[in-house]
Amino acid sequence: MTIARALTIAGSDSGGGAGIQADLKTFQELRVFGMSAITAITAQNTLGVLGIYPLPVDAVLQQIDAIGADLGTDAVKTGMLFSADIIAGVAERLRRYGWSRVVVDPVMIAKGGAKLLQDDAVRAMKEKLLPQALVLTPNMPEAEALAGVPVRTLEERKEAARRLAAYGVKHVVMKGGHEEGSDVVVDLLYDGSGFTEFASPRVYTRHTHGTGCTFAAAVAAGLAKGQGVAEAVATAKQFIGAAIEDSLELGQGHGPTNHWAYRERLAAAAMPKEGR
Numbered sequence: 376m377t378i379a380r381a382l383t384i385a386g387s388d389s390g391g392g393a394g395i396q397a398d399l400k401t402f403q404e405l406r407v408f409g410m411s412a413i414t415a416i417t418a419q420n421t422l423g424v425l426g427i428y429p430l431p432v433d434a435v436l437q438q439i440d441a442i443g444a445d446l447g448t449d450a451v452k453t454g455m456l457f458s459a460d461i462i463a464g465v466a467e468r469l470r471r472y473g474w475s476r477v478v479v480d481p482v483m484i485a486k487g488g489a490k491l492l493q494d495d496a497v498r499a500m501k502e503k504l505l506p507q508a509l510v511l512t513p514n515m516p517e518a519e520a521l522a523g524v525p526v527r528t529l530e531e532r533k534e535a536a537r538r539l540a541a542y543g544v545k546h547v548v549m550k551g552g553h554e555e556g557s558d559v560v561v562d563l564l565y566d567g568s569g570f571t572e573f574a575s576p577r578v579y580t581r582h583t584h585g586t587g588c589t590f591a592a593a594v595a596a597g598l599a600k601g602q603g604v605a606e607a608v609a610t611a612k613q614f615i616g617a618a619i620e621d622s623l624e625l626g627q628g629h630g631p632t633n634h635w636a637y638r639e640r641l642a643a644a645a646m647p648k649e650g651r
């Protein structure tokens with residue numbers, strides 16, 4: 376039996392909704408063997424980020440080398456990378472191991488406003504990491520910061536996607552969670568020549584902590600299983616939609632999403648009607 380494997384290179388969220396924890400839960404739910412290289416420890420809950428403790432670059436790279444030298448991986452997802460030095464090291468390791476199914480979630484700022492990427496690291500991300508991304512998954516503020524243009528209207532989102540592709544990114548998913556005034560959330564996939572829209576009803580909830588991490592991890596899981604990018608994005612959109620809709624209502628602030636909701640829905644749909 377072939378076992379699909381995925382590696383997440385990201386920060387730890389003690390609250391379990393975002394970061395490494397969200398990624399590993401998502402991999403597991405999608406039947407992908409998950410591995411991790413932790414870049415930073417955050418003390419975090421649904422109310423915000425209380426502390427950030429980056430790991431030394433050598434510690435990050437040694438975790439990656441441990442996997443590269445033994446288990447190998449079918450896909451990589453990057454999340455909170457925190458510094459220019461960590462980005463440079465990660466980019467070098469992606470090249471060294473020839474890992475090409477790479478999803479870059481350009482994590483910059485947590486919902487509560489905490490900076491998860493240092494200001495001087497944005498340039499390193501653009502110049503060193505983006506050229507190696509098979510899929511880049513910016514939210515609207517991240518797309519603005521990376522592309523250097525306003526990203527509000529549909530046409531602005533398309534223009535930003537074209538600019539990001541110019542850095543060497545093969546596919547850009549412009550996520551639409553931050554769009555205001557619409558009952559539909561549209562994620563736009565750009566493949567270097569055209570756009571595909573993935574739309575779903577907007578869920579009106581405050582429990583959206585970790586949506587970006589979970590979505591990108593689900594894309595990486597699909598790629599690890601050999602899916603094409605469009606198929607992996609379509610499944611990821613279903614996965615995050617279920618996770619937001621079937622909310623767990625945990626914590627006093629922005630609660631985590633429900634990582635088992637997608638699997639439970641599939642199981643319910645497969646069950647004979649009288650058994651439900």
Ligand SMILES: Nc1ncnc2c1ncn2[C@@H]1O[C@H](COP(=O)(O)OP(=O)(O)O)[C@@H](O)[C@H]1O
Pocket residue numbers: 513514515550551552553560561562575576577578579580583585586587588590612615616619
């Ligand atoms: N309120 C919502 N209802 C339904 N889907 C959402 C909602 N908010 C975000 N999503 C989905 O979750 C994913 C993450 O979106 P977004 O909020 O833009 O990114 P981030 O979490 O990185 O800020 C996307 O696939 C988006 O379509």
Ligand SMILES: Cc1ncc(COP(=O)(O)OP(=O)(O)O)c(N)n1
Pocket residue numbers: 385386387388393394395417419454455482484485486487491583584585586587588589629
């Ligand atoms: C450790 C860590 N990594 C990433 C994030 C950001 O997660 P995201 O999915 O963008 O969700 P919000 O933080 O915006 O709710 C994080 N908070 N912590």
